[in-house]
Amino acid sequence: GQMVLKGHIYRGLKPVHWSPSSRTALAEAELEYPEGHTSTSIYVAFSAVDLPDTLRKNLSDQGLDLPQSKSELQKVLKIAVWTTTPWTIPANLAISVNDRLEYVFASDDNGRIFILASALLSTVSETLGLPFNIRATVQGELLDGILYRHPLVNRTSSIVIGGDYITTDSGTGLVHTAPGHGIDDFKTGCKYNLPVLCPVDERGVFTSEAGEFEGLNVLKDANPKIIEALKEADSLLKQEVYPHRYPYDWRTKKPTIFRATEQWFASVEG
Secondary structure (H helix, E strand, C coil), X not given: CHHHHCCCEEEEEEEXXXXXXXXXXXXXXXXXXCCCCEEEEEEEXXXXXXXXXXXXXXXXXXXXXXXXXXXHHHHHEEEEEEECCHHHHHHCCEEEECCCCXXXXXXXXXXXXXEEEHHHHHHHHHHHCCCCEEEEEEEHHHHCCCEEECCCCCCEEEXXXXXXXXCCCCXXXXXXXXXXXXXXXXXXXXXXXXXXXXXXXXXXXXXXXHHHHCCCECCCCHHHHHHHHHHHCCCEEEEEEEXXXXXXXXXXXXXXXXXXEEEEEECCCC
């Protein structure tokens, strides 16, 4: 009772395994991981629009001088991310990096410079069919605070420091972060006070918060539409079929999603 009176018991949002087919949250024990599931994975380029002064000086010391104006910078500097859930791109509010990893600024043959994890450079180069030339190398912590423009929504967000979940096992070393659609994303979002944006209803359908994608089912027709929109925005680097373990509802035998729902919390602060 004292906790309630002091405001420590509150209602908030947190992502959970959600089954659109049975319209309910599921515990880990209620999930199955059938063989043979494939997703459409995509590599996306987000355009940087501003750099922290410390990073700009570091790059300049290495001989890489990037444009000062936002309009010129976004033509040149690209932040490459990889995701197996293209439908979560409208809910992107940050890109996370591992402060302990090494990252490179690497140019391609088209005058663009990409930020990638050093250890994944050759893999990404081969996957995208782009020859890269390393122009500068920095620690992940220096990328914190780079501002970028969302390719599909009129929104500017920031690169943030994530956690050890950001590895060089796959992807680009930079993680698309949607706090309303993943536990790691949610935890990172909490550190930076990011909103828990979840533009998906209990049926697995986009709400008005998803803008032009309102009404699309995220497990059926959303991915092709979002991929097409990314192509039109000149932000899609590659799409491919990706086989992996994916959670299904044990009752309906249909795929689940991560979706933020309202829950009760007990805060231990104070």
